[in-house]
Amino acid sequence: MRIESIKLKNYKVFQDIELNDLPDLAIFVGANGVGKTTLFDAFGFLSDCLKNNVRQALSKRGGFKEVISRGHQKEMIEIELQFKLIIAGKNRLVTYRLEIGEENGRPFIQREILRYKRGAYGSPYHFLDFSLGTGYAITNEEDFDQPDEKLAREEQKLGSPDILAIKGLGQFEKFKAASAFRSFIENWHVSDFHISDARPSREAGYAEHLNQTGENLSLVAQYIFENHRQLFEEILKKMKQRVPGIKNVVAESTVDGRIVLRFQDGSFKDPFIANYVSDGTIKMFAYLILLNDPSPHPLLCIEEPENQLYPSILIELLEEFRLYAKKGGQVFVSSHSPDLLNGARPEEVYWLVKKEGYSKIERASDHPGIRELYAEGDKLGYLWKENYFIGSNPQ
Structure with a gap:
């Protein structure tokens, strides 16, 4: 299992970023305060949510108001990961999406979804879908001979709207994707x-x-x-x-x-x-x-x-x-x-740039000038020092 893409919305300095086609090795550079630690903290946050609950994971970081991007307090924190997982003998692209809000000082999970395509065509199917502590999960997700309407839904009610559905359902082997994703989170470092x-x-x-x-x-x-x-x-x-x-x-x-x-x-x-x-x-x-x-x-x-x-x-x-x-x-x-x-290598390197209080992420391989100089023998550390990574150095 490997992460293919990351989307963060309203998570601290990342008001809206998306990283696609992530390599096996990714190196993130940039000035102090642009969000390198914050990017990694998003993984720590999910891990803390799983170990405890969303309220405790937020409290560890100063509360909802310290995690939500400045100026967006009335919106949702959104985290989305796409990862490859072998299901029914095929390597499938699975999406996990989490939306977190706060009302009257109490955080809640507005939406938690786990989805992937059952076949080569059509839209991804929701095999886990929860909102505010209630929802469903599919128990026979590997039965690909059955049409969508024949899939067995198991309705669930969680103990609190700030508990991840994958925390409980991921313990059971019948919820294949949820179980695999829970194990993935538990074992990352x-x-x-x-x-x-x-x-x-x-x-x-x-x-x-x-x-x-x-x-x-x-x-x-x-x-x-x-x-x-x-x-x-x-x-x-x-x-x-x-x-x-x-x-x-x-x-x-x-x-x-x-x-x-x-x-x-x-x-x-x-x-x-x-x-x-x-x-x-x-x-x-x-x-x-x-x-x-x-x-x-x-x-x-x-x-x-x-x-x-x-x-x-x-x-x-x-x-x-x-x-x-x-x-x-x-x-x-x-x-x-x-x-x-x-x-x-250029495809392994990203740099962070902060503008107007929020950070964006650039990939070295997306810039033709950097690719050409690298192909001619220039090393990326030298190019970074010479400000070819535009906006990455302190001003």
């Missing part, structure tokens, strides 16, 4: 990595996946070492290539029942704990753990991976992102680094 969280030793425990801040890094390293030894050796091999001098990395149990990361430099006999290695070493190890997860996330959103990393490493990190995408995971990256962009 929006990174907010903090070096300070990843360094300390942790209480002994169990963790299979790196969490948002990276504070369980030592536990995940231990899990991969103990359960996927060959994969850990591959991570270690890449670590030696990326960070000069690193000979070994071990997640070690201490006598007081904690897990600590120990790094060994080839020049020294004894290893040293994570507290005494560079920020870049910790961050590169965390990225390699994330990008070599035995069960990859369907979507990774990573903000400013260049921080604490030496510029020459960034091209290699970009290749790691591409390798991850080839395994089936989509990667979205925000960056301020021309060095990172120098390894990118």
Whole structure:
């Protein structure tokens, strides 16, 4: 499953944007405050809505009035994603649409739809359609021999108008598309990595996946070492290539029942704990753990991976992102680094421009001049610095 398009309306600085034909790797650049973090936050928002409800997801961001675009408080927040999903043996384009409003200080879901075409012709059919906490879902959606009027509708009433229908219905296998989309949201990863969280030793425990801040890094390293030894050796091999001098990395149990990361430099006999290695070493190890997860996330959103990393490493990190995408995971990256962009292709690069308080998004490959210069050998980081990405640099 991969995201094909995104539409945002009245979501913070994005009053009305649409991104189509999204690649496996997408890199978003632009000045501070234009909305790179906000774009990724839209995915975090959907995830929070699913974990809790719309009211709590909005409250986490300051409430409806802080999320709705300025000057549009009486309108709806609209989020629409299109993604490819195998249904009845065919790769189908599925659309999920969510409209959120507020009345008397209480948020509500005006409309929630999941739709796709049953055949080669005709309009997409609504397999899930809810408004204000009531609606229906189709239980035999894979029975494509049946005409539309023969599809079995199951009417549902949710406990509250601010609860996503896919939160409940997605738990049941009979609602195929809803179940798949719920799983998709639950398993995407929006990174907010903090070096300070990843360094300390942790209480002994169990963790299979790196969490948002990276504070369980030592536990995940231990899990991969103990359960996927060959994969850990591959991570270690890449670590030696990326960070000069690193000979070994071990997640070690201490006598007081904690897990600590120990790094060994080839020049020294004894290893040293994570507290005494560079920020870049910790961050590169965390990225390699994330990008070599035995069960990859369907979507990774990573903000400013260049921080604490030496510029020459960034091209290699970009290749790691591409390798991850080839395994089936989509990667979205925000960056301020021309060095990172120098390894990118025009179809992978977007820039954000803010005009009159709202942001728009341009794609490098949509601009003939940039395509031609790239084809002649110019690198995109250079073109960005030279202001070929019109409007992307601070004024």
